[in-house]
Amino acid sequence: MAPTVYFVTGANRGIGFGLVEALANRSGVLVFATARDPARADRLNKLAEENKGKVVVVKLEVTSDEDAKKAAEEVKKYTDKVDVLIANAGVSTGSGPVEKVSTADLHTVIDVNVGGPLRIFQALLPLLRASSAPRVYGISSTMGSIAANLDATMPAEMTGGLYTVSKSGLNSLFARIHREHADKDKMTVVLLCPGHTQTDMGNAGAQFFGMDEAPVKLDDSIKGLLTFIDDESGKYAGKFMSFDGTERTW
Ligand code: NDP
Numbered sequence: 650m651a652p653t654v655y656f657v658t659g660a661n662r663g664i665g666f667g668l669v670e671a672l673a674n675r676s677g678v679l680v681f682a683t684a685r686d687p688a689r690a691d692r693l694n695k696l697a698e699e700n701k702g703k704v705v706v707v708k709l710e711v712t713s714d715e716d717a718k719k720a721a722e723e724v725k726k727y728t729d730k731v732d733v734l735i736a737n738a739g740v741s742t743g744s745g746p747v748e749k750v751s752t753a754d755l756h757t758v759i760d761v762n763v764g765g766p767l768r769i770f771q772a773l774l775p776l777l778r779a780s781s782a783p784r785v786y787g788i789s790s791t792m793g794s795i796a797a798n799l800d801a802t803m804p805a806e807m808t809g810g811l812y813t814v815s816k817s818g819l820n821s822l823f824a825r826i827h828r829e830h831a832d833k834d835k836m837t838v839v840l841l842c843p844g845h846t847q848t849d850m851g852n853a854g855a856q857f858f859g860m861d862e863a864p865v866k867l868d869d870s871i872k873g874l875l876t877f878i879d880d881e882s883g884k885y886a887g888k889f890m891s892f893d894g895t896e897r898t899w
Pocket residue numbers: 658659660661662663664665684685686709710711712737738739740761788789790791842843844845846847848849850851852863
């Protein structure tokens with residue numbers, strides 16, 4: 650039987666690495682795991698070495714059109730389809746109140762957090778179309794929820810900065826992908842919030858909440874995310890789900 654083919658961006662550390670590590674433990678999988686600098690992705694390279702034939706490291710700087718195209722070409726050397734795309738790579742550039750943030754940071758955070766998923770979605774689309782059940786997951790954040798931004802009871806830290814703006818943009822992009830590809834390409838498109846998770850990014854943000862580290866353990870986040878990523882029923886299509894099983898407002 651052909652393996653289930655996954656493509657995970659930003660897989661050299663954090664949530665992306667956690668997802669690839671969990672998937673690599675399974676049989677019948679082929680996982681393309683991206684890093685923008687594979688030569689320095691030591692943990693990921695080790696994982697790929699230990700899981701030869703199951704984990705393949707692919708170079709991908711998500712702001713590069715050329716890298717996205719080359720990544721798709723690399724996948725084609727191994728397989729003619731991608732079943733599951735997980736657009737995970739992201740940055741949290743540009744914190745602070747609106748009156749102080751810079752447009753340079755805006756460009757960066759949008760290019761990575763919205764442009765990145767768009768580029769790789771476009772590059773992999775022919776391969777996704779070749780899957781009998783293509784699924785596309787965007788790793789977003791509750792901070793990207795416009796409803797949460799308008800909720801005056803949410804702490805200001807939850808709604809500040811350009812990260813929030815970029816994740817709202819990602820949510821909007823995924824709404825479009827869902828609208829345009831759910832019927833036409835029988836594609837399941839789901840947005841996921843991993844929770845405030847113990848990664849470099851999550852722990853760096855913990856200070857805003859007066860915490861030493863983020864509250865959600867990486868394993869718990871990964872387990873929760875995989876319940877949606879593994880679901881082939883389509884019941885989460887067009888939804889914004891949190892790792893803890895609750896639905897988020899867009
Ligand atoms: P980390 O900072 O730990 O890891 C980010 C990953 O994205 C790294 O692999 C990094 O690669 C990659 N990346 C960043 N910029 C680029 C780029 N330009 N091109 C290619 N890869 C890039 O973050 P997390 O693992 O915590 O975050 C993963 C996702 O989850 C992000 O989209 C984030 O917004 C989202 N999220 C995280 C939360 C948390 O609390 N941790 C909460 C809500 C959402 P490199 O090592 O080269 O920098």
